[in-house]
Amino acid sequence: MGGTTLPFMADITVSNLWDLQADPGQLEADAITWQGRVTDLQTAQDLIDAAADRVVDGEYWTGSTADAFTVHREKLTADLGAAAALAGEVVTALNTCADVLRYNQGLLTQERCRLEGIAVTRSGGQWTFHPADEAQETLVHNVITAANEIRRRVDEQLTPPKTVLADALPTLQDQRDRWTARTLRxxxxxxxxxxxxxxxxxxxxxxxxxxxxxxxxxxxxxxxxxxxxxxxxxxxxxxxxxxxxxxxxxxxxxxxxxxxxxxxxxxxxxxxxxxxxxxxxxxxxxxxxxxxxxxxxxxxxxxxxxxxxxxxxxxxxx
Known part of the structure; x- marks a missing residue:
């Protein structure tokens, strides 16, 4: 009695490539907080300059003490301006990260949806696909390749804003330490x-x-x-x-x-x-x-x- 022999398809196990495990909304919320710091720093810079100009740039306060104060004030307001500019770069970097992660998560989700008709077993962070034929096997491999390429682009696109964030931190900490109020008991x-x-x-x-x-x-x-x-x-x-x-x-x-x-x-x-x-x-x-x-x-x-x-x-x- 004759019959048809189905080809044996090997299982394909891969880590969950389709979830970036990121929270773009939190990054955007952080960007809003940092934008508030930008406003605070700019306001402080303008307030100090305006108040000092009324006293120093005239006849009310002159001499060596006024000159020494002006030097000190210019250092302070220059750092306030620099900190505001750097905080602005942090805002841009955070929003860029959020945009990159949200967009590419959408692409990964689309790729994952292409595999909905294929049996899969999930255990922890591992996904094991059970293709029924060669066409499903090829599709799984193609989707995996696409997901890896998307994730590679994500890493590449995140490198510049991550560098901005990493470089900003020590500079802002240094300025904070330099101008934080110091007290003596x-x-x-x-x-x-x-x-x-x-x-x-x-x-x-x-x-x-x-x-x-x-x-x-x-x-x-x-x-x-x-x-x-x-x-x-x-x-x-x-x-x-x-x-x-x-x-x-x-x-x-x-x-x-x-x-x-x-x-x-x-x-x-x-x-x-x-x-x-x-x-x-x-x-x-x-x-x-x-x-x-x-x-x-x-x-x-x-x-x-x-x-x-x-x-x-x-x-x-x-």
Whole structure:
């Protein structure tokens, strides 16, 4: 008895080439957010320039300080303008990515629809086609080839906007870090080692302010996350000890500086044999990569009640 023998068709297994797993809508939403940043930056640039021009470009403010401000302002507004332009490039890049992904996803979907009449088994990200004849087998191979070509073009078309996005990030971060508001936490404290806080007589010791308690004072400064402290009524010897105590508590990359400015000599009621010691004020600075001192000056104001002086410490924020 005669019959027809059907050719055996091999299964064809391939990864899911027809889904880019992209979200063009999210990219477009991100582009809208970035466009808002462009507007903010341009508005800030115009506001600063307009306000500064009213003051500097006239007779209201002249001289070296006005010139220094103008230099600083021009750097700021130039960076604002550059950031706005770069953010605009980000907007364009995001929209380009969204357009490329949406268009090519449509092409991939069309190709996938050509295979609807062919049996397929899906497992995870793998698709196994079971062609019934040579025509179906050829169609599967042709659609796979077309899908790979589409995806190749997607990668090629996405390269320029991806480069824009990758290059923009470090530049924008650098500008952000350069102009982000920096704060210093300050403490102004009379530690009362002089006057009523300085009891010299051994029978009337009482609370000598922070005399002999520099470890407690150092801990208080550190616990308060203080960057700069101005302390009044302190003996030089205690200022030196305070610096030691603070540096024992210093974090990585930190070094505490205690700048002493002498106002007078004063009896120091420490121990049973008091004596005169240098007495005055200090400026305490927690230095690190972002904060350095660049010099100091102590100015004696007058004798007054036990001597008066003012200490000035210059600091530079990095």
């Amino acid at each position: 300050m403490l102004n404290f009379n530690i009362q080692e002089g006057g009523e806080g300085n009891k010299a007589a051994p029978w009337d010791r009482g609370d000598h302010g922070y005399q002999g308690r520099m470890d407690e004072l150092a801990q208080r400064i550190v616990d308060g996350d203080v960057d700069v402290a101005t302390l009044q009524e302190i003996f030089r010897v205690d200022a030196e000890q305070l610096e030691e105590e603070l540096n024992a508590l210093a974090g990585d990359g930190e070094r505490w500086e205690v700048h002493f400015g002498q106002a007078s000599e004063k009896w120091r009621g420490s121990g049973y044999i008091p004596g005169k010691e240098d007495f005055g004020n200090v400026v305490v600075v927690r230095t690190h990569d972002g904060l350095q001192t660049t010099g100091e000056q102590n100015t004696v104001i007058g004798d007054g009640d036990g001597g008066r002086a003012a200490i000035e410490v210059n600091m530079e924020l990095g």
